[in-house]
Amino acid sequence: MIPGHDSLKTKTSLSAAGKDYSIYSLKKVEDRLGDLSRLPVSLKYLLENMLRFEDGRSVTTDMVDAFGTWLKNGGKNPIEIAYRPARVLMQDFTGVPAVVDLAAMRDAMKALGDDPEKINPQVPVDLVIDHSVMVDYFGTEDAFEKNVEREYERNAERYQFLKWGQGAFENFRVVPPGTGICHQVNLEYLGQTVWTAEKDGETYAYPDTLVGTDSHTTMVNGLSILGWGVGGIEAEAAMLGQPVSMLIPEVIGFRLTGRLPEGATATDLVLTCTKMLRDKGVVGKFVEFFGEGLDHLTLEDRATLGNMSPEFGSTCAFFPVDEMTLKYLRGTGRDEDRIALVEAYAREQGLWRYSKGENAVEPVFTDTLELDLSTVVPVISGPKRPQDKILLTEAPEAFAKALDKEYGKADEAGKQVPVEGEDYTLGHGDVVIAAITSCTNTSNPSVLIAAGLVAKKARELGLNRKPWVKTSLAPGSQVVTEYLEKAGLQDDLDALGFDLVGYGCTTCIGNSGPLPEPISKAINEHDLAVASVLSGNRNFEGRISQDVRANFLASPPLVVAYAIAGSMNINITEDPIAQDKDGNDVYLKDIWPSSKEISEIVQKCVTREMFIERYADVFKGDERWQKIDVPASETYSWPPSTYVANPPYFEGMTKEPGDPKPIEGARILALLGDSVTTDHISPAGAIKADSPAGKYLLSHQVPEREFNSYGSRRGNHEVMMRGTFANIRLKNYMVPGTEGGVTKYNGEVMSIFDAAMKYKEDGKELVVFGGELYGNGSSRDWAAKGTRLLGVRAVIFQSVERIHRSNLIGMGVLPLQFKEGDSWQSLGLTGDEEITVHGVETLQPQQDLKVTIKFPNGDTKDITVLARIDTADELEYYRHGGILHYVLRKLAA
Known part of the structure; x- marks a missing residue:
């Protein structure tokens, strides 16, 4: 946190709980910008950031004035x-490769x-180890211990x-395995709503802001x-x-x-909003x-909504500060002085949400939409998109x-096949995975208590999965286990097979x-389209399990219900x-808890002391973890490892960049359809x-059992470049009728990796074509890294x-967008064409470029595309060959 020159004289002081803080006052620019009570609170955070770092160079007064223009023209000023x-x-x-990059730098x-040692985080960085625990063992009381043992063996x-x-x-902390999910640890412990830092004997207070190397960082938007x-590449730049x-x-x-209404959960609200947005x-x-x-929305409900921002597609999903914020900070064990500062700062800076009265001003928005919460009903989402x-x-x-439509098996509805050694059969639509998992819902006591109550009522009736x-x-923090045990519900969940398997992202991440x-x-022998039901946020094809085609997101209590039912049919x-x-029939209504039952247990069993105790030695x-011994050194020794290796990004790097090389006669590596996810590109x-x-x-x-x-x-x-475009559900239309990472090289079908390496030997560069929502x-x-290492110079979509656009630029790959009406399908591409992109050497932000397509018969066609390098900084990153090269050269200079 380095304050700028403050030419607008906005620095002032604020007192809270008997302490003095230096702040950059939004009130002091109202004469210049207009009535800031009408500016969305999320933009006030950005405006404060401009005031604090205004130095006439990287942040100018024009950037400050732009927020006034935004207000005047109804929310548009790009x-x-x-x-x-x-x-x-x-x-x-995502953190390991980022630290690998820092070590390589x-x-x-x-x-x-x-x-x-110039390569060092300049801002606080917290890395939470939460993505490495796998559900190898389940349904037993020692499943957690065994899974953790395997986690340490593998990793x-x-x-x-x-x-x-x-x-x-410096400035780098690690939260060890078995603690919780990064977003829940962020919500329950790391996040402060108002951040403070010491400089030159002063304590500065300013909004808590962050970027995270996980798309669900937005969960903390619920805590204001x-x-x-962002991609790891962007995060590294922010760190530096x-x-x-x-x-x-x-x-x-x-x-x-x-x-x-009664019967609707926070999960139902979230999935409803996801569809609307x-x-x-x-x-x-x-x-x-x-x-x-x-x-009427608890902070946990807000965080559940904020978490799903990537599923909406938005950058963030923000909630202003109000009484609910203070209540949550207090309930999760935050320091009373911090809580007092949050309230004083939010009220002083106009960040406080007033529900009623003359201070309840509706901001200017670019556009609005509305939902009456009383209309929310129970829902699920699937089979492959949130x-x-x-x-x-x-x-x-x-x-x-x-x-019928997705799997082409309508004529097999009702088909049942025997399971070897078992006395039951299996068919299309049977639920083979039911997982209470993911940061989205395990941060919310109301839906987890609801799941426990469903299990309790089912157990009392003699039901089982x-x-x-x-x-x-797989809860998001150890606090969850404590309140489930205190409520006496963990035994009921155990009885139905929902034993603790680990603290971390499990099923939701694959x-x-x-x-x-x-x-x-x-x-696999009978090609069954079976299902999973999980309380997560992601259900893309091939993500949850390679055996499972249909994946449905649902609230934790519905996950328990579907485990009992065993079928989507x-x-x-x-x-x-x-x-x-x-032998009597049991219906969902017989085991579904009331809102009153849930609320009473939450109030009684979720306490401030739990959070203080659980996070005391985080x-x-x-x-x-304590037994892991590492010698101290300023650079890493890179011992032989199939997990950690020195990447080739900086080989042969010079102190000065050259102009970007032209893209001439590039071959096509893949023709991809709509909604190709980063899971498809890099599983x-x-x-x-x-x-x-x-x-x-x-x-x-490395034996297959240890592949991880x-x-x-x-x-x-x-490993990772070989895994690029290797998702088992990826469809490359250069090879119609296939799934998986295959392409054609001179007419021969082979893996995308093998083809890319052959093109590299031939001295040929590559392009990839995509559709909507690439x-x-x-x-x-x-x-993005894998795309670049395969030799891909441009992606056209x-x-x-x-x-992903930002990450491509960060790795020196050119993102190009078709003009309205154009697509690789409308151009009749088969993948045998050669592609030339004109003007790469003299590229400007948001410039139209000519692309020449040369067909196998010698015909050519020119089209115009838009270079999706949107800003001058992005152009600099691209010119340098990537953001890390840019930062490295800047620090070396």
Whole structure:
């Protein structure tokens, strides 16, 4: 936190709880900008950031004045600003490669003849190890202990590397495995709503802001903290003191009225809003919630909504500070002086939400939409996108439609096949995974207590999960276990197979672990379209399990209900879901708890003391973590490892950049359809033995049992470039009728990796074509890194998700957008063409470029595309070959 020159004289003081703080006052620019009570609160955070860092160079008074223009013209003023978040949050899947890059930058700095210790985080960075635990063991009381044991066995090399980083880098803390999910730890402990820092004997107070290397960083928006997900590449730049280059966004106001009705959960609200906001179109925009309905939404409900911002497509999903914020800070054990500061600062700066009275001013928004909370009904989403909302009453019909349209098996409805060694059969639509998982819902006591009560009532009636369902409970923090045990509900969940399997992202990230062998065999031998039901936020194809095609998001209590029912073909709102011990039909209403029951347990069993106690030694770790021994050194020694390797990004790097090379006669690596996610481009889950990555690991004497996941091996570029475009559900239309990472090289079908390496030997560059929503999903920097390492110079699409576009530029890959009406389909491309992009050497932001397509018969066609390098800073990153090269050269200079 380095204050700028303050030429606008906005620095002043604020007192709270007997302490004095220096702040940058928004009131002091009202004469200049207009009535700031009408500015959305989320933009006030950005404006304060401009005032604090205004130095006439990276942040100018023009950037400050732009917020006044935004107010005057109804919320549109796409001027570029340089924004510096207060801190950075990481999880280990995306954090390990970021720390690998920092270690490689230290080596590169040394090679350039400079001081490697210049490479150091300039802002506080917290990395939470939460993505590495897998559900190998489930349904037993020792499942947690066994899964943690396997986690340490698999990840010893990664954890050793992270422990080195913890000692080598300043401003860098690691929360060890088994603590919780990064977003829940952020919400319950790390986040402060108002941040403070000491400089020159003064204590500065300013809004808590961050970027995170996980798209669900937005969860903390519920605590009035402005944060969103970026790729690891962007996060590294922010860590190294570079501003986040962005346009002042449009802000969509979402008015909430009324209150949730009996029987509806926070999950139902979230899935309803996800559908509404996707339909509205909010990609690249801020969403800010307002209206009297907020009076009836707990902070945990708000955080559940904020969490799903990437599923809407928005940059963030923000909630202003109000009494609910203070109540949550107090209830989770935050310091009373901090709580007093949050209230005083928010009221002084106009960040406080007034529900009624003369101070309740509705901000100017670019556009608005509205939801009456009383109209929310139980829903699920699926079978492959979070925005595909399904009324719970229509779930069987929705699956039947998917069985026909998605899987082409309508004629097999009702088909049942035997399971080897078992006395039951399996068919299309049977639920084989039921997982209470993910930051989205495990942060919310109301839905977890509801799940426990469903289990309790079901157990009392003698019900159990169906034997083919793999069940798991992976809470987002240890506090969850404490209040479930205090409420006496953990025993009931255990009885239905929802034993604790770990604290972290499990099923939602693809760490669902293997299905029992006989079930997996039946599914694959008979090509069954089976289902998973999970309380997560992501359900993309091939993500949850390679055996499971249909994936449905649902509230935790519905996850328990579906484990009992065992099938998506049952209408659980009307049909009996099971029979009790006397053979009587049991319906969902018989085991569904009332809001009053849930509320009473939450009030009694979720206490401030739990949070204080559980987070007292959050960085200490268990005995296993404490035993990891690493020698201290300023640069990493890079021992032989299939987990962590020195990446080739900086090989042959010079102190000065050259002009970008032209793209001439490039070959096409893939023709992809709509909604190709970062999961399709760079999967996080299991590695198949016959894939290029699997063959690489086998050649390095890694047995298949120890493959772990792509996500866990993101510190090794050799594995990850082989895994790029390797998702088992990826459809490359150069090879019609196939799924998986295959393409054509001179007419021969082979893996995308093998073809890319052959083109490299031929001296040929590559391009990839996509459709709408290219790169949506997780903020996965390897989707861009792998693309670049395969030799891809440009990706041409109809539309692109915000984070992935930024990541492509950060790796020196040119994002190009078709003009309206054009697509690779309309141009008749087959993949045998050659592509030339004109004007790359003299590129300007948002410039139209000519692309020449040369067809196999010698004909050519010219089209115009838009270069999606939107800002001058992005152009600089691209000119340097990527953002890390830019930062490295700047520091070396």
